[in-house]
Amino acid sequence: MALSSSAASSGNICPDFAIKVPMFPVHTWLPDAHVEAPTGGSVILAGVLLKMGTYGFLRFAMPLFPSGLHRAMPILVALAVVGILYGAWLSIAQKDVKKLVAYSSVSHLGFVMLGLFALTPEGVAGAVLQMINHGISTGALFLAVGVIYERRHTRLIADFGGLARVMPIYAVVFMIVCLSSIGLPGTNGFTGEFLILLGAFKSFPLATGLATTGVIFAAVYILWMFQRVMYGPVSNPKNAELPDLSLRELAVFAPLLVLIFWIGIYPEPFLSRLNPAVDTVLQLIQSR
Template sequence: IPFGVQIWLFLAFALAFAIKVPMFPFHTWLPDAHVEAPTAGSVILAGVLLKMGTYGFLRFNLPLFPNAWEYFTPMFLYLGIIGILYGAWVAMVQTDVKKLVAYSSVSHLGFIVLGMFAMTVTSMQGGILQMINHGVSSGALFLAVGMIYERRHTREISEFGGVTRAMPVFSVFFMIICLSSLGLPGTNGFVGEFLILVGSYQSVPVFTIIATVGIIFAAAYLLWMFRRVMFGPLTEKNRSLTDLDGREITIMIPIIVMIFWIGIYPSTFTQKTEKTVVA
Protein backbone atom coordinates (compact mmCIF):
# COMPACT_ATOMS: atom_id res chain seq x y z
CA ILE A 1 0.00 0.00 0.00
CA PRO A 2 1.48 3.43 -0.92
CA PHE A 3 2.64 5.46 2.07
CA GLY A 4 0.17 8.30 1.44
CA VAL A 5 -2.74 5.87 1.36
CA GLN A 6 -1.44 4.13 4.49
CA ILE A 7 -1.52 7.44 6.36
CA TRP A 8 -5.20 8.07 5.64
CA LEU A 9 -6.30 4.48 6.23
CA PHE A 10 -4.28 4.29 9.45
CA LEU A 11 -5.94 7.48 10.73
CA ALA A 12 -9.42 6.23 9.82
CA PHE A 13 -8.93 2.95 11.67
CA ALA A 14 -7.07 4.65 14.53
CA LEU A 15 -9.88 7.15 15.14
CA ALA A 16 -12.41 4.35 15.56
CA PHE A 17 -10.14 2.30 17.81
CA ALA A 18 -9.03 5.34 19.87
CA ILE A 19 -12.67 6.13 20.69
CA LYS A 20 -13.25 2.51 21.63
CA VAL A 21 -10.19 2.21 23.91
CA PRO A 22 -10.84 5.10 24.89
CA MET A 23 -7.64 7.11 24.48
CA PHE A 24 -7.23 10.72 25.54
CA PRO A 25 -8.88 12.97 24.27
CA PHE A 26 -11.65 10.59 23.13
CA HIS A 27 -12.37 9.29 26.64
CA THR A 28 -15.18 11.60 27.71
CA TRP A 29 -17.96 9.10 26.99
CA LEU A 30 -16.58 6.40 29.30
CA PRO A 31 -17.26 7.79 32.82
CA ASP A 32 -20.82 8.78 31.87
CA ALA A 33 -21.44 5.38 30.27
CA HIS A 34 -20.25 3.58 33.39
CA VAL A 35 -22.31 5.74 35.73
CA GLU A 36 -25.50 5.17 33.72
CA ALA A 37 -24.89 1.47 33.01
CA PRO A 38 -26.08 -1.29 35.35
CA THR A 39 -23.42 -3.36 37.07
CA ALA A 40 -23.47 -6.09 34.41
CA GLY A 41 -23.04 -3.47 31.67
CA SER A 42 -20.05 -1.91 33.41
CA VAL A 43 -18.42 -5.30 33.96
CA ILE A 44 -18.80 -6.26 30.28
CA LEU A 45 -17.66 -2.82 29.12
CA ALA A 46 -14.52 -2.81 31.30
CA GLY A 47 -13.84 -6.52 31.10
CA VAL A 48 -14.22 -7.11 27.37
CA LEU A 49 -15.33 -4.24 25.16
CA LEU A 50 -12.64 -1.62 25.85
CA LYS A 51 -9.91 -4.07 24.86
CA MET A 52 -11.47 -4.39 21.42
CA GLY A 53 -9.94 -0.99 20.69
CA THR A 54 -6.39 -1.94 21.66
CA TYR A 55 -6.78 -5.34 20.00
CA GLY A 56 -7.92 -3.56 16.83
CA PHE A 57 -4.72 -1.51 16.76
CA LEU A 58 -2.60 -4.68 16.93
CA ARG A 59 -4.79 -6.77 14.63
CA PHE A 60 -5.40 -4.22 11.86
CA ASN A 61 -3.28 -1.06 12.06
CA LEU A 62 0.10 -2.67 12.76
CA PRO A 63 0.11 -5.44 10.11
CA LEU A 64 -1.80 -3.51 7.43
CA PHE A 65 -0.10 -0.11 7.75
CA PRO A 66 3.38 -0.70 9.25
CA ASN A 67 4.97 2.42 7.74
CA ALA A 68 2.16 4.65 8.97
CA TRP A 69 2.39 2.98 12.40
CA GLU A 70 6.05 3.96 12.61
CA TYR A 71 5.27 7.48 11.39
CA PHE A 72 2.57 8.07 14.02
CA THR A 73 4.36 6.31 16.91
CA PRO A 74 5.56 9.54 18.64
CA MET A 75 2.05 11.03 18.59
CA PHE A 76 0.47 7.93 20.12
CA LEU A 77 3.22 7.67 22.74
CA TYR A 78 2.36 11.23 23.83
CA LEU A 79 -1.36 10.40 23.91
CA GLY A 80 -0.66 7.26 25.95
CA ILE A 81 1.38 9.18 28.52
CA ILE A 82 -1.22 11.96 28.74
CA GLY A 83 -3.92 9.32 29.25
CA ILE A 84 -1.95 7.66 32.06
CA LEU A 85 -1.43 10.91 33.96
CA TYR A 86 -4.76 12.59 33.17
CA GLY A 87 -6.80 9.51 34.10
CA ALA A 88 -4.92 9.17 37.38
CA TRP A 89 -5.19 12.86 38.29
CA VAL A 90 -8.93 13.02 37.59
CA ALA A 91 -9.52 9.74 39.46
CA MET A 92 -7.92 11.28 42.56
CA VAL A 93 -10.63 13.95 42.88
CA GLN A 94 -13.69 11.79 42.23
CA THR A 95 -16.35 11.47 44.92
CA ASP A 96 -18.28 8.72 43.09
CA VAL A 97 -16.65 5.27 43.39
CA LYS A 98 -17.80 4.20 39.93
CA LYS A 99 -16.41 7.33 38.26
CA LEU A 100 -13.12 6.80 40.08
CA VAL A 101 -12.85 3.28 38.65
CA ALA A 102 -13.84 4.58 35.19
CA TYR A 103 -11.04 7.15 35.15
CA SER A 104 -8.62 4.54 36.46
CA SER A 105 -9.49 2.56 33.31
CA VAL A 106 -8.40 5.53 31.17
CA SER A 107 -5.08 5.56 33.03
CA HIS A 108 -4.52 1.80 32.81
CA LEU A 109 -5.35 1.68 29.11
CA GLY A 110 -2.74 4.40 28.59
CA PHE A 111 -0.16 1.84 29.74
CA ILE A 112 -1.38 -0.59 27.08
CA VAL A 113 -1.02 2.13 24.42
CA LEU A 114 2.52 2.84 25.67
CA GLY A 115 3.39 -0.86 25.48
CA MET A 116 2.02 -1.22 21.94
CA PHE A 117 3.76 1.81 20.47
CA ALA A 118 7.09 1.29 22.28
CA MET A 119 7.48 -1.56 19.77
CA THR A 120 9.70 -3.94 21.72
CA VAL A 121 8.85 -7.61 22.19
CA THR A 122 8.67 -7.23 25.98
CA SER A 123 6.48 -4.12 25.94
CA MET A 124 4.04 -5.59 23.44
CA GLN A 125 3.79 -8.81 25.44
CA GLY A 126 3.13 -6.68 28.50
CA GLY A 127 0.49 -4.71 26.60
CA ILE A 128 -1.34 -7.86 25.54
CA LEU A 129 -1.14 -9.31 29.05
CA GLN A 130 -2.34 -6.01 30.50
CA MET A 131 -5.43 -6.20 28.29
CA ILE A 132 -6.34 -9.41 30.12
CA ASN A 133 -5.31 -7.98 33.49
CA HIS A 134 -7.39 -4.84 33.07
CA GLY A 135 -10.39 -6.93 32.14
CA VAL A 136 -10.02 -9.00 35.30
CA SER A 137 -9.18 -6.19 37.74
CA SER A 138 -11.44 -3.39 36.49
CA GLY A 139 -14.29 -5.78 35.81
CA ALA A 140 -13.93 -7.04 39.37
CA LEU A 141 -13.87 -3.49 40.75
CA PHE A 142 -17.13 -2.63 38.99
CA LEU A 143 -18.63 -5.90 40.23
CA ALA A 144 -17.63 -5.10 43.81
CA VAL A 145 -18.99 -1.55 43.54
CA GLY A 146 -22.24 -3.01 42.20
CA MET A 147 -22.50 -5.41 45.14
CA ILE A 148 -22.19 -2.64 47.69
CA TYR A 149 -24.47 -0.32 45.67
CA GLU A 150 -27.26 -2.93 45.78
CA ARG A 151 -27.10 -2.80 49.58
CA ARG A 152 -26.53 0.91 50.11
CA HIS A 153 -28.01 2.54 46.97
CA THR A 154 -25.29 5.17 46.81
CA ARG A 155 -21.83 5.38 45.28
CA GLU A 156 -20.69 8.53 47.08
CA ILE A 157 -17.46 7.81 48.96
CA SER A 158 -18.47 10.21 51.75
CA GLU A 159 -21.54 8.04 52.51
CA PHE A 160 -19.41 5.06 53.48
CA GLY A 161 -17.08 4.29 56.37
CA GLY A 162 -16.41 1.33 58.62
CA VAL A 163 -17.75 -1.12 56.02
CA THR A 164 -15.04 -3.64 56.92
CA ARG A 165 -16.80 -4.27 60.26
CA ALA A 166 -20.18 -4.87 58.65
CA MET A 167 -18.88 -6.80 55.60
CA PRO A 168 -15.58 -8.51 56.51
CA VAL A 169 -15.65 -11.07 53.67
CA PHE A 170 -16.41 -8.38 51.08
CA SER A 171 -13.59 -6.25 52.51
CA VAL A 172 -11.01 -9.00 51.92
CA PHE A 173 -12.12 -9.50 48.31
CA PHE A 174 -12.25 -5.74 47.68
CA MET A 175 -8.77 -5.26 49.15
CA ILE A 176 -7.26 -7.94 46.88
CA ILE A 177 -8.94 -6.43 43.82
CA CYS A 178 -7.71 -2.91 44.67
CA LEU A 179 -4.16 -4.17 45.25
CA SER A 180 -4.34 -5.98 41.92
CA SER A 181 -5.46 -2.81 40.14
CA LEU A 182 -2.64 -0.72 41.61
CA GLY A 183 -0.05 -3.35 40.61
CA LEU A 184 1.08 -5.01 43.84
CA PRO A 185 3.80 -7.64 43.20
CA GLY A 186 2.27 -11.11 43.19
CA THR A 187 -0.91 -9.92 41.49
CA ASN A 188 -1.75 -9.76 37.80
CA GLY A 189 -1.52 -5.96 37.62
CA PHE A 190 2.16 -5.96 38.54
CA VAL A 191 3.27 -8.37 35.80
CA GLY A 192 1.62 -6.49 32.94
CA GLU A 193 2.82 -3.04 33.99
CA PHE A 194 6.31 -4.35 34.78
CA LEU A 195 6.70 -5.89 31.31
CA ILE A 196 5.41 -2.71 29.67
CA LEU A 197 7.81 -0.49 31.62
CA VAL A 198 10.84 -2.76 31.15
CA GLY A 199 10.16 -3.11 27.43
CA SER A 200 9.35 0.56 26.91
CA TYR A 201 12.50 1.68 28.72
CA GLN A 202 14.57 -0.03 26.01
CA SER A 203 13.15 2.21 23.28
CA VAL A 204 11.57 5.28 24.94
CA PRO A 205 13.18 5.74 28.39
CA VAL A 206 11.87 9.28 28.97
CA PHE A 207 8.25 8.28 28.33
CA THR A 208 8.71 5.27 30.60
CA ILE A 209 10.02 7.33 33.52
CA ILE A 210 7.05 9.71 33.20
CA ALA A 211 4.66 6.74 33.05
CA THR A 212 5.88 5.44 36.41
CA VAL A 213 4.31 8.52 38.02
CA GLY A 214 0.95 7.10 36.96
CA ILE A 215 1.59 3.99 39.06
CA ILE A 216 2.24 6.15 42.13
CA PHE A 217 -1.01 8.06 41.56
CA ALA A 218 -2.89 4.76 41.08
CA ALA A 219 -1.74 3.62 44.50
CA ALA A 220 -2.76 6.99 45.95
CA TYR A 221 -6.33 7.16 44.65
CA LEU A 222 -7.15 3.46 45.16
CA LEU A 223 -5.78 3.30 48.71
CA TRP A 224 -7.44 6.63 49.57
CA MET A 225 -10.78 5.30 48.30
CA PHE A 226 -10.33 1.98 50.12
CA ARG A 227 -9.51 3.70 53.40
CA ARG A 228 -12.51 6.05 53.17
CA VAL A 229 -14.96 3.27 52.31
CA MET A 230 -13.68 0.43 54.49
CA PHE A 231 -12.22 2.05 57.60
CA GLY A 232 -13.17 4.82 59.98
CA PRO A 233 -16.24 4.94 62.23
CA LEU A 234 -19.14 2.66 61.30
CA THR A 235 -22.10 4.93 60.54
CA GLU A 236 -25.68 4.00 61.39
CA LYS A 237 -26.62 3.63 57.72
CA ASN A 238 -23.78 1.17 57.14
CA ARG A 239 -24.37 -0.84 60.32
CA SER A 240 -27.20 -2.81 58.71
CA LEU A 241 -25.19 -3.87 55.63
CA THR A 242 -25.18 -7.62 55.03
CA ASP A 243 -22.03 -9.45 53.98
CA LEU A 244 -21.68 -11.38 50.72
CA ASP A 245 -23.91 -14.43 50.33
CA GLY A 246 -22.83 -17.77 48.89
CA ARG A 247 -23.73 -16.80 45.31
CA GLU A 248 -21.63 -13.63 45.43
CA ILE A 249 -18.67 -15.42 47.03
CA THR A 250 -18.86 -18.06 44.29
CA ILE A 251 -18.66 -15.29 41.68
CA MET A 252 -15.70 -13.62 43.38
CA ILE A 253 -13.50 -16.68 43.98
CA PRO A 254 -12.61 -17.37 40.28
CA ILE A 255 -11.65 -13.70 39.87
CA ILE A 256 -9.30 -13.85 42.86
CA VAL A 257 -7.81 -17.09 41.50
CA MET A 258 -7.14 -15.37 38.15
CA ILE A 259 -5.51 -12.39 39.89
CA PHE A 260 -2.96 -14.59 41.65
CA TRP A 261 -2.59 -17.11 38.81
CA ILE A 262 -1.51 -14.43 36.33
CA GLY A 263 0.56 -12.70 39.02
CA ILE A 264 2.52 -15.81 39.99
CA TYR A 265 2.51 -17.81 36.71
CA PRO A 266 2.37 -15.22 33.90
CA SER A 267 4.25 -17.55 31.54
CA THR A 268 0.99 -19.48 31.11
CA PHE A 269 -0.24 -16.50 29.08
CA THR A 270 2.95 -14.93 27.71
CA GLN A 271 4.05 -18.19 26.07
CA LYS A 272 0.88 -18.18 23.97
CA THR A 273 1.54 -14.66 22.64
CA GLU A 274 5.33 -14.84 22.24
CA LYS A 275 5.42 -16.28 18.71
CA THR A 276 2.91 -13.76 17.41
CA VAL A 277 4.68 -10.79 19.02
CA VAL A 278 8.13 -11.84 17.78
CA ALA A 279 6.76 -12.28 14.26
Protein backbone atom coordinates (compact mmCIF):
# COMPACT_ATOMS: atom_id res chain seq x y z
CA MET A 1 0.00 0.00 0.00
CA ALA A 2 2.85 2.36 0.93
CA LEU A 3 4.64 1.51 -2.29
CA SER A 4 1.59 2.21 -4.43
CA SER A 5 0.97 5.45 -2.53
CA SER A 6 4.56 6.57 -3.15
CA ALA A 7 4.30 5.67 -6.82
CA ALA A 8 1.05 7.60 -7.15
CA SER A 9 2.49 10.63 -5.38
CA SER A 10 5.62 10.64 -7.51
CA GLY A 11 3.41 10.21 -10.57
CA ASN A 12 1.58 13.38 -9.61
CA ILE A 13 4.59 15.57 -8.84
CA CYS A 14 7.17 14.38 -11.41
CA PRO A 15 5.24 15.61 -14.49
CA ASP A 16 5.08 19.10 -12.99
CA PHE A 17 8.84 19.27 -12.59
CA ALA A 18 9.38 17.57 -15.96
CA ILE A 19 7.45 20.36 -17.70
CA LYS A 20 9.52 22.97 -15.89
CA VAL A 21 12.89 21.37 -16.79
CA PRO A 22 11.67 20.73 -19.58
CA MET A 23 12.07 17.03 -20.39
CA PHE A 24 11.01 15.32 -23.59
CA PRO A 25 8.14 15.13 -24.61
CA VAL A 26 6.79 18.09 -22.57
CA HIS A 27 9.45 20.48 -23.88
CA THR A 28 7.49 22.09 -26.71
CA TRP A 29 6.77 25.33 -24.83
CA LEU A 30 10.45 26.23 -24.40
CA PRO A 31 11.59 27.15 -27.96
CA ASP A 32 8.62 29.45 -28.54
CA ALA A 33 9.06 31.03 -25.11
CA HIS A 34 12.69 31.83 -25.87
CA VAL A 35 11.96 33.16 -29.36
CA GLU A 36 9.20 35.47 -28.14
CA ALA A 37 11.07 36.67 -25.06
CA PRO A 38 13.49 39.61 -25.12
CA THR A 39 17.16 38.87 -24.55
CA GLY A 40 16.94 39.56 -20.83
CA GLY A 41 13.95 37.25 -20.50
CA SER A 42 15.75 34.42 -22.28
CA VAL A 43 18.80 34.84 -20.04
CA ILE A 44 16.68 34.67 -16.89
CA LEU A 45 14.71 31.72 -18.25
CA ALA A 46 17.84 29.75 -19.12
CA GLY A 47 19.89 30.81 -16.12
CA VAL A 48 17.35 30.61 -13.32
CA LEU A 49 13.81 29.51 -14.11
CA LEU A 50 14.57 26.19 -15.83
CA LYS A 51 16.63 25.14 -12.81
CA MET A 52 13.47 25.18 -10.71
CA GLY A 53 12.46 21.95 -12.43
CA THR A 54 15.78 20.17 -11.95
CA TYR A 55 16.02 21.45 -8.38
CA GLY A 56 12.48 20.24 -7.75
CA PHE A 57 13.45 16.71 -8.78
CA LEU A 58 16.57 16.78 -6.61
CA ARG A 59 15.08 18.44 -3.55
CA PHE A 60 11.53 17.09 -3.49
CA ALA A 61 10.62 14.28 -5.90
CA MET A 62 13.69 12.11 -5.36
CA PRO A 63 14.00 12.27 -1.54
CA LEU A 64 10.26 12.19 -0.81
CA PHE A 65 9.23 9.40 -3.20
CA PRO A 66 12.30 7.19 -3.75
CA SER A 67 10.39 3.91 -4.19
CA GLY A 68 8.07 5.36 -6.82
CA LEU A 69 11.03 6.99 -8.53
CA HIS A 70 12.93 3.69 -8.66
CA ARG A 71 9.97 2.02 -10.35
CA ALA A 72 9.77 4.77 -12.95
CA MET A 73 13.55 5.03 -13.39
CA PRO A 74 13.81 3.11 -16.71
CA ILE A 75 11.20 5.39 -18.28
CA LEU A 76 12.76 8.56 -16.87
CA VAL A 77 16.25 7.60 -18.03
CA ALA A 78 14.92 6.75 -21.49
CA LEU A 79 13.18 10.14 -21.70
CA ALA A 80 16.37 11.92 -20.61
CA VAL A 81 18.40 10.19 -23.34
CA VAL A 82 15.74 10.82 -25.98
CA GLY A 83 15.69 14.47 -24.92
CA ILE A 84 19.46 14.70 -25.37
CA LEU A 85 19.36 13.27 -28.89
CA TYR A 86 16.07 14.83 -29.98
CA GLY A 87 17.09 18.30 -28.81
CA ALA A 88 20.40 17.97 -30.63
CA TRP A 89 18.79 16.83 -33.89
CA LEU A 90 16.27 19.67 -33.81
CA SER A 91 19.09 22.13 -33.16
CA ILE A 92 20.86 20.94 -36.30
CA ALA A 93 17.72 21.67 -38.34
CA GLN A 94 17.19 25.25 -37.12
CA LYS A 95 17.62 28.37 -39.27
CA ASP A 96 17.05 30.81 -36.40
CA VAL A 97 20.06 31.25 -34.08
CA LYS A 98 17.94 31.81 -30.99
CA LYS A 99 15.76 28.79 -31.67
CA LEU A 100 18.89 26.69 -32.14
CA VAL A 101 20.12 27.74 -28.70
CA ALA A 102 16.66 27.05 -27.25
CA TYR A 103 16.58 23.48 -28.56
CA SER A 104 20.14 22.97 -27.35
CA SER A 105 18.81 23.65 -23.84
CA VAL A 106 16.53 20.62 -24.16
CA SER A 107 19.58 18.51 -24.99
CA HIS A 108 21.79 19.96 -22.25
CA LEU A 109 19.12 19.59 -19.58
CA GLY A 110 18.69 15.97 -20.66
CA PHE A 111 22.26 15.45 -19.46
CA VAL A 112 21.36 17.05 -16.13
CA MET A 113 18.43 14.68 -15.65
CA LEU A 114 20.55 11.67 -16.65
CA GLY A 115 23.06 12.61 -13.95
CA LEU A 116 20.34 13.02 -11.33
CA PHE A 117 18.70 9.70 -12.15
CA ALA A 118 22.06 7.88 -11.97
CA LEU A 119 21.92 8.29 -8.17
CA THR A 120 25.72 8.16 -7.92
CA PRO A 121 27.86 10.83 -6.22
CA GLU A 122 29.61 11.69 -9.49
CA GLY A 123 26.41 11.80 -11.50
CA VAL A 124 24.44 13.95 -9.08
CA ALA A 125 27.37 16.30 -8.39
CA GLY A 126 27.92 16.64 -12.13
CA ALA A 127 24.22 17.34 -12.65
CA VAL A 128 24.18 20.11 -10.05
CA LEU A 129 27.37 21.60 -11.49
CA GLN A 130 25.89 21.37 -14.98
CA MET A 131 22.84 23.32 -13.81
CA ILE A 132 25.24 26.16 -13.02
CA ASN A 133 27.18 25.62 -16.24
CA HIS A 134 24.04 25.69 -18.36
CA GLY A 135 23.00 28.99 -16.83
CA ILE A 136 26.42 30.46 -17.60
CA SER A 137 26.98 29.07 -21.10
CA THR A 138 23.45 29.23 -22.47
CA GLY A 139 22.82 32.57 -20.81
CA ALA A 140 25.96 33.88 -22.50
CA LEU A 141 24.80 32.42 -25.83
CA PHE A 142 21.50 34.26 -25.56
CA LEU A 143 23.38 37.45 -24.74
CA ALA A 144 25.58 36.93 -27.80
CA VAL A 145 22.54 36.38 -30.00
CA GLY A 146 20.99 39.50 -28.50
CA VAL A 147 24.04 41.55 -29.48
CA ILE A 148 23.67 40.83 -33.20
CA TYR A 149 19.88 41.00 -33.06
CA GLU A 150 20.11 44.49 -31.57
CA ARG A 151 22.29 45.55 -34.49
CA ARG A 152 20.54 43.74 -37.35
CA HIS A 153 17.03 42.95 -36.05
CA THR A 154 17.19 39.46 -37.49
CA ARG A 155 18.16 36.09 -36.05
CA LEU A 156 18.26 34.07 -39.29
CA ILE A 157 21.61 32.36 -39.81
CA ALA A 158 21.41 33.02 -43.55
CA ASP A 159 21.36 36.79 -42.93
CA PHE A 160 24.85 36.76 -41.46
CA GLY A 161 28.30 35.65 -42.57
CA GLY A 162 31.79 37.07 -42.23
CA LEU A 163 31.11 38.80 -38.90
CA ALA A 164 34.56 37.81 -37.62
CA ARG A 165 36.04 40.38 -40.02
CA VAL A 166 33.65 43.09 -38.95
CA MET A 167 33.38 42.33 -35.20
CA PRO A 168 36.63 40.57 -34.17
CA ILE A 169 36.22 41.05 -30.42
CA TYR A 170 32.66 39.76 -30.58
CA ALA A 171 33.87 36.78 -32.62
CA VAL A 172 36.38 35.80 -29.91
CA VAL A 173 33.78 36.10 -27.15
CA PHE A 174 31.22 34.16 -29.18
CA MET A 175 33.78 31.45 -29.93
CA ILE A 176 34.61 30.96 -26.24
CA VAL A 177 30.93 30.74 -25.33
CA CYS A 178 30.26 28.26 -28.15
CA LEU A 179 33.18 26.05 -27.08
CA SER A 180 31.84 26.13 -23.54
CA SER A 181 28.44 24.97 -24.77
CA ILE A 182 30.08 22.12 -26.69
CA GLY A 183 31.97 21.03 -23.58
CA LEU A 184 35.53 21.57 -24.77
CA PRO A 185 38.12 20.49 -22.15
CA GLY A 186 39.21 23.51 -20.17
CA THR A 187 35.73 25.01 -20.15
CA ASN A 188 32.94 24.58 -17.63
CA GLY A 189 30.80 22.44 -19.92
CA PHE A 190 33.38 19.67 -20.03
CA THR A 191 33.61 19.33 -16.24
CA GLY A 192 29.89 18.91 -15.73
CA GLU A 193 29.28 16.57 -18.67
CA PHE A 194 32.28 14.39 -17.80
CA LEU A 195 31.07 13.88 -14.22
CA ILE A 196 27.55 13.14 -15.44
CA LEU A 197 28.69 10.54 -17.97
CA LEU A 198 31.12 9.02 -15.45
CA GLY A 199 28.44 8.65 -12.82
CA ALA A 200 25.69 7.55 -15.21
CA PHE A 201 27.89 4.85 -16.77
CA LYS A 202 27.97 3.04 -13.43
CA SER A 203 24.17 2.80 -13.39
CA PHE A 204 23.11 2.82 -17.06
CA PRO A 205 26.03 1.92 -19.38
CA LEU A 206 23.90 1.51 -22.52
CA ALA A 207 21.93 4.73 -21.98
CA THR A 208 25.17 6.57 -21.23
CA GLY A 209 26.71 5.32 -24.46
CA LEU A 210 23.75 6.67 -26.42
CA ALA A 211 23.85 9.96 -24.51
CA THR A 212 27.53 10.39 -25.37
CA THR A 213 26.59 10.81 -29.02
CA GLY A 214 24.72 13.94 -27.94
CA VAL A 215 28.10 15.52 -27.21
CA ILE A 216 29.12 14.90 -30.82
CA PHE A 217 25.86 16.31 -32.15
CA ALA A 218 26.37 19.42 -29.98
CA ALA A 219 29.69 20.04 -31.71
CA VAL A 220 27.95 19.64 -35.07
CA TYR A 221 25.17 22.18 -34.59
CA ILE A 222 27.20 24.72 -32.60
CA LEU A 223 30.20 24.74 -34.95
CA TRP A 224 27.94 24.74 -38.02
CA MET A 225 26.13 27.78 -36.69
CA PHE A 226 29.38 29.52 -35.72
CA GLN A 227 30.93 28.89 -39.13
CA ARG A 228 27.89 30.24 -40.97
CA VAL A 229 27.64 33.37 -38.84
CA MET A 230 31.31 34.24 -38.37
CA TYR A 231 33.21 33.05 -41.43
CA GLY A 232 32.94 33.42 -45.18
CA PRO A 233 32.51 36.63 -47.17
CA VAL A 234 30.52 39.59 -45.89
CA SER A 235 27.91 39.10 -48.59
CA ASN A 236 25.19 41.22 -46.98
CA PRO A 237 26.07 44.95 -47.10
CA LYS A 238 24.09 45.51 -43.90
CA ASN A 239 26.73 43.49 -42.04
CA ALA A 240 29.71 45.43 -43.38
CA GLU A 241 29.63 48.27 -40.86
CA LEU A 242 28.28 46.63 -37.72
CA PRO A 243 29.92 48.04 -34.57
CA ASP A 244 31.98 45.70 -32.41
CA LEU A 245 31.28 45.08 -28.73
CA SER A 246 31.18 48.19 -26.59
CA LEU A 247 32.85 48.43 -23.18
CA ARG A 248 29.44 48.05 -21.53
CA GLU A 249 28.76 44.84 -23.44
CA LEU A 250 32.24 43.52 -22.66
CA ALA A 251 31.62 44.22 -18.98
CA VAL A 252 28.51 42.03 -19.14
CA PHE A 253 30.37 39.13 -20.78
CA ALA A 254 33.52 39.38 -18.64
CA PRO A 255 32.27 37.62 -15.45
CA LEU A 256 30.68 34.85 -17.54
CA LEU A 257 33.95 34.25 -19.39
CA VAL A 258 35.84 34.13 -16.08
CA LEU A 259 33.42 31.50 -14.73
CA ILE A 260 33.67 29.46 -17.95
CA PHE A 261 37.42 29.05 -17.52
CA TRP A 262 37.42 28.93 -13.72
CA ILE A 263 35.00 25.99 -13.51
CA GLY A 264 36.67 24.32 -16.48
CA ILE A 265 40.21 24.53 -15.13
CA TYR A 266 39.72 24.50 -11.36
CA PRO A 267 36.26 23.23 -10.34
CA GLU A 268 37.33 22.14 -6.85
CA PRO A 269 35.96 25.23 -5.01
CA PHE A 270 32.53 24.49 -6.47
CA LEU A 271 32.61 20.70 -6.05
CA SER A 272 33.86 20.93 -2.45
CA ARG A 273 30.68 22.82 -1.59
CA LEU A 274 28.40 20.59 -3.64
CA ASN A 275 29.64 17.18 -2.50
CA PRO A 276 28.46 17.28 1.16
CA ALA A 277 24.94 18.27 0.08
CA VAL A 278 24.94 15.62 -2.65
CA ASP A 279 26.01 12.93 -0.16
CA THR A 280 23.23 13.99 2.21
CA VAL A 281 20.57 13.76 -0.50
CA LEU A 282 21.79 10.34 -1.66
CA GLN A 283 21.84 9.02 1.91
CA LEU A 284 18.30 10.29 2.40
CA ILE A 285 17.13 8.54 -0.78
CA GLN A 286 18.87 5.27 0.08
CA SER A 287 17.52 5.24 3.63
CA ARG A 288 13.89 5.15 2.47
